[in-house]
Amino acid sequence: MTEEAIPAVPAEEQVPAAPAEEPSRVNRAFAGVGVAVGLIIWGMVFPLPLAIPGWVLMKSHPRIGMFLGFLGLLLVVPGMAWKAKTVWKADWRKALPLVRVGPGVMVWTGLCILAYIPVALVWYEFAHRILGLPEPLDPTSKGVLALVLGAPLSEEFLFRGYGLARIRELAGDRRALVYTAVIFALVHGSLTRLPDVFIGGLFLGWLVLRTGSLWPPLLAHFTVNATGYLQNLAFAEFHWGPPPLPWTWVIVPGLVGAVVLAVLWLPQVRGRIKELAPRPGCGKPETMESQA
Numbered sequence: 001m002t003e004e005a006i007p008a009v010p011a012e013e014q015v016p017a018a019p020a021e022e023p024s025r026v027n028r029a030f031a032g033v034g035v036a037v038g039l040i041i042w043g044m045v046f047p048l049p050l051a052i053p054g055w056v057l058m059k060s061h062p063r064i065g066m067f068l069g070f071l072g073l074l075l076v077v078p079g080m081a082w083k084a085k086t087v088w089k090a091d092w093r094k095a096l097p098l099v100r101v102g103p104g105v106m107v108w109t110g111l112c113i114l115a116y117i118p119v120a121l122v123w124y125e126f127a128h129r130i131l132g133l134p135e136p137l138d139p140t141s142k143g144v145l146a147l148v149l150g151a152p153l154s155e156e157f158l159f160r161g162y163g164l165a166r167i168r169e170l171a172g173d174r175r176a177l178v179y180t181a182v183i184f185a186l187v188h189g190s191l192t193r194l195p196d197v198f199i200g201g202l203f204l205g206w207l208v209l210r211t212g213s214l215w216p217p218l219l220a221h222f223t224v225n226a227t228g229y230l231q232n233l234a235f236a237e238f239h240w241g242p243p244p245l246p247w248t249w250v251i252v253p254g255l256v257g258a259v260v261l262a263v264l265w266l267p268q269v270r271g272r273i274k275e276l277a278p279r280p281g282c283g284k285p286e287t288m289e290s291q292a
Helices: 025-045 048-057 062-074 076-095 103-129 144-171 173-186 194-211 215-237 247-264 285-291
Strands: none
Touching (some): 025 076, 025 144, 025 173, 062 076, 062 144, 076 144, 103 194, 103 247, 144 173, 144 215, 173 194, 194 215
8 A cells, every 4th residue: 555645734825914004194184283283282381380480470570470481481392302202212302303504504594584574574564554453562571581592492392393393204294384384373372473473484394394403493583583672672762662663664674685585595595505405305204304
């Protein structure tokens, strides 16, 4: 007798895993909106431990109250660092992209902001005199430290740091840019300033997307707030209140600022700065880590 060969039992076939489905545009959009709304909450919650006693002391000891308000704004920075660690663990520094940039970027950014300020002033005067919108709140009421240092640091780490990085990851660059600019404009609480703060938010976010660094928007934010503070001091010193400034004093500097802005944004000018040149893959969420 010959032994019959026992057929080998075929091994179980490995079924390839189905590829993970990418989130739909609607899901990505709503995810970004959720983070954007959360920025408002975090920006209000983190300063509270020092902001509340600052408000209480504002009437009796205004200087101490202002200083506590300034320190309260600074609490946003470690607060958002903690929030970033809960989201990204060891990669939390992507929320604080402090990459070095060349002096050309900083000079170009400062010139853009200085040119934009008189353009924004034209809108202020038009909105107040022609449209009848209320004047923006006096920024000097918050104190020089809160206005010049506290607000730029806290808002840039909140909006252009954690907010921009997180929304980019969930919803892409364009939505991140628009969502953070909208929330940035809304939290300033002024209908008169809404358009120019929104445009400013777009510019500051664009700087981060293009350079991968928070240093340019920090410089720009500091420059705007310091200029506004000095402007209000000058108005008080020379009693430039009602009646309003002559239209010539408003329109001519605005036109000059618009011309300077147009020149600065020419490809022949902006293209000479390597950090502002277009990057391969720019605009894709998956390139975020390499850019920021």
